Amino acid sequence: MKKVIALLLALTLVFALAACTAKNPEASPSAEASATPSADAAAVKIGVILVHDENTGYDAAHIEGIKKAAATAGIADDQIVWKYNVGEDEGCYDTATDLVEQGCTYIFSDSYGHQSYMQQAASENADVTFVSMTGDTAALSKLPNFKNAFTHTFESRYVSGVVAGMKLKELVDAGTVAAKNKNADGTIKIGYVGAYPYAEVVSGYTAFYLGVKSIVENVAMTVSYTNSWYDPTAEAEAANQLISAGCIILSQHADSTGAPSACEAALKSGTAVYCIGYNVDMLSVAPTSALTSSQNDWSVYYTYAFNCALKGEDIATDWSEGYATGANMISALGASCAAGTDAKVAEVEAALKDGTLNIFDCSKFTVDGAAVTTYLAIDTDGDWVGDTGEAIANGVFSESTLRSAPYFGLRIDGITELTK
Amino acid sequence: MNPKVREPFVRITKRDGLASWRGWLIRLISLILALAVSAIVIYAMIKLNPLKVYAAMWEGAFGSEKRSWVTLRDTMMMLCIGVGLAPAFKMRFWNIGAEGQILIGGIATAAVLIYCGNSMPTWALLLTSFVVSSIAGAIWGVVPAFFKARFGTNETLFTLMMNYVAIQLTSYCVALWENPFGSNTVGVINQQTRAGWFPSLLGQQYMLNVILVLVLAVSMYIYLRYSKQGYEISVVGESERTARYIGISVRRVIVRTMMISGAICGLAGFLAVSGASHTISTSTAGGRGFTAIIVAWLAKFNTFVMILIAALLVFLEKGAMQIASQYNLNDFASQMITGIILFFILGSEFFINYRLVFRGKKEAK
Numbered sequence: 001m002k003k004v005i006a007l008l009l010a011l012t013l014v015f016a017l018a019a020c021t022a023k024n025p026e027a028s029p030s031a032e033a034s035a036t037p038s039a040d041a042a043a044v045k046i047g048v049i050l051v052h053d054e055n056t057g058y059d060a061a062h063i064e065g066i067k068k069a070a071a072t073a074g075i076a077d078d079q080i081v082w083k084y085n086v087g088e089d090e091g092c093y094d095t096a097t098d099l100v101e102q103g104c105t106y107i108f109s110d111s112y113g114h115q116s117y118m119q120q121a122a123s124e125n126a127d128v129t130f131v132s133m134t135g136d137t138a139a140l141s142k143l144p145n146f147k148n149a150f151t152h153t154f155e156s157r158y159v160s161g162v163v164a165g166m167k168l169k170e171l172v173d174a175g176t177v178a179a180k181n182k183n184a185d186g187t188i189k190i191g192y193v194g195a196y197p198y199a200e201v202v203s204g205y206t207a208f209y210l211g212v213k214s215i216v217e218n219v220a221m222t223v224s225y226t227n228s229w230y231d232p233t234a235e236a237e238a239a240n241q242l243i244s245a246g247c248i249i250l251s252q253h254a255d256s257t258g259a260p261s262a263c264e265a266a267l268k269s270g271t272a273v274y275c276i277g278y279n280v281d282m283l284s285v286a287p288t289s290a291l292t293s294s295q296n297d298w299s300v301y302y303t304y305a306f307n308c309a310l311k312g313e314d315i316a317t318d319w320s321e322g323y324a325t326g327a328n329m330i331s332a333l334g335a336s337c338a339a340g341t342d343a344k345v346a347e348v349e350a351a352l353k354d355g356t357l358n359i360f361d362c363s364k365f366t367v368d369g370a371a372v373t374t375y376l377a378i379d380t381d382g383d384w385v386g387d388t389g390e391a392i393a394n395g396v397f398s399e400s401t402l403r404s405a406p407y408f409g410l411r412i413d414g415i416t417e418l419t420k
Numbered sequence: 421m422n423p424k425v426r427e428p429f430v431r432i433t434k435r436d437g438l439a440s441w442r443g444w445l446i447r448l449i450s451l452i453l454a455l456a457v458s459a460i461v462i463y464a465m466i467k468l469n470p471l472k473v474y475a476a477m478w479e480g481a482f483g484s485e486k487r488s489w490v491t492l493r494d495t496m497m498m499l500c501i502g503v504g505l506a507p508a509f510k511m512r513f514w515n516i517g518a519e520g521q522i523l524i525g526g527i528a529t530a531a532v533l534i535y536c537g538n539s540m541p542t543w544a545l546l547l548t549s550f551v552v553s554s555i556a557g558a559i560w561g562v563v564p565a566f567f568k569a570r571f572g573t574n575e576t577l578f579t580l581m582m583n584y585v586a587i588q589l590t591s592y593c594v595a596l597w598e599n600p601f602g603s604n605t606v607g608v609i610n611q612q613t614r615a616g617w618f619p620s621l622l623g624q625q626y627m628l629n630v631i632l633v634l635v636l637a638v639s640m641y642i643y644l645r646y647s648k649q650g651y652e653i654s655v656v657g658e659s660e661r662t663a664r665y666i667g668i669s670v671r672r673v674i675v676r677t678m679m680i681s682g683a684i685c686g687l688a689g690f691l692a693v694s695g696a697s698h699t700i701s702t703s704t705a706g707g708r709g710f711t712a713i714i715v716a717w718l719a720k721f722n723t724f725v726m727i728l729i730a731a732l733l734v735f736l737e738k739g740a741m742q743i744a745s746q747y748n749l750n751d752f753a754s755q756m757i758t759g760i761i762l763f764f765i766l767g768s769e770f771f772i773n774y775r776l777v778f779r780g781k782k783e784a785k
Binding site (some may be wrong): 078081082083084085087088089090093097101102115116117119120138196215227386 | 483484486487490601604605608609611696697698699700703704744745747
């Protein structure tokens, strides 16, 4: 009996295989036919690949942005296929090709680690446009259907740094800054919980630091990495370490509420510490210690991209916009913010919008004690010649102009990274 | 027996010699019951038509040609690991270390692809990866086997620990080969050249995976059932003393069997890296080394029955993913359905091996 069943199973499999192979020739022409670009609004189908779901601030911001943009551009709910919790591994490639199979003509992925799988899918499906948000290889890949986009997150980080700086000034004036909050050289300790040690994070924490420094000159920052985009426990642990080391202001480039929760707990138990969040408003978990959060409004990009899709136009290979178009902002100021913060923020924001304020002004920072005059921004082939040109012109480091993803990878004086 | 002892309301007795069609009938009934219970849960919790949800699950696994092939590819991967585990478990050697053996095979393959990708033709890369990954897996299997055979160490703990070593080694290699720098991922290896990737066969990207695993499965079936070594494995599994009495070198059988088991699991790593993902990360094995234990046990080490069970598990996984996407459900909701179905299927084995005797009923002879 067992043998008969085994034989039957084997036969079924053989037939199943034969059926799959036989179907192949008919299937390919129909796939080609359905993929021809169309300007018809109803024919556009969007695929969305998210690294987590609405429970993390970062993905929630993307989901919100897409929904808002779809409403603005007139794309119906059933024209969007959502894929949640897609890891930064081969599963992303499978998901992307599956979205192609479902008839999606524009596919967006929201996390950096998705990029190389998106690129692979893009090289195999020339009729479908793939956008790897926050990615950096679109231009170099030379694939016409592979795109990158990134907001100027460093701008909102700078502004949030200004908010933190105002608070720090208030703390200094009130005499709250104790000896344990200061280094041997008299600089005040602030901390930063970062995800991974690469340019996107470095650019962000440097902007934050420069924002603080624009208000309070003598600050020194310690950066602690979690090696994960979302890990509430590790982020809380990193925050607690920074707090016990004496940091009086914390910020983060990680997606959970771990660090603000830790700050709130510390503040309640009598340690003065205030924090700046990322993406989501942290006031719900840290009503007294949270000052504000740096935020991205992804709907600005998605609206642009969806409109391109509807008109049948090509999406820009590298899209990057910030405060000027409303793609960046900070969340509502918390109750603990210093007096006069909103006026100062308004002033900084106006300067960012009209371009009179350059965040990475080379006269504002040094590397190993010297001013920086030249920077090899993007050198993927390792020949020590920049692939896309010089990043520094007229004493200003221009971030996100050579490509959409940040490339400010300098470790400037005043910031120490804790690398294991 | 003391006649005054009250007979319990229900007691459990071992079944012997159950006709195999009745076994399959019980399994079928349990599947139907599982679907019925899931239907109630689906309706009660998420207010959806259960039939539509089941249709969506089917859609997720076989909804298009591509999906069918991905399902088939993952089934083959699961089958490969199950085939690798079969001889070890048949010998009653608790090889919990498939996860690590897969990762080591995967690292070996990735190393070949990264370091030799530009200097060798694809056939040579594939052959080298095949050999290197199976050797790596075999080593990972032989180490605990040697200690078990020589010093009587506990193989369950030993193989489990070997997993952690392999996971750490993988993290180290990921950091070593990360691309681009700082990203903490290896990304797609040889993206431009596709060197060392499985070539398409008969126009199908994953055909080679299927052929390789089916060959392995058939060979293992023959090996376990008809070869002298296969017989030795089952004797050692039934009773080590009997084996020793009839002159089988138990030590040799343990080491040799684990070498084979580890090598096949190492090959699964080769399949995962070269044949499917083209990358390496700690999620390359993705818990399949553990899931495949269910596959091997439920099939009672019959590699053909394993196909069915591997397919069912992969089907449930794909189905759960599809309902999560289609109905905008949280992943956990769809995994609950998978859990219910698995629970019933595992539970059916109980009713195949044992029966409940209620008070007052005579035990059937």
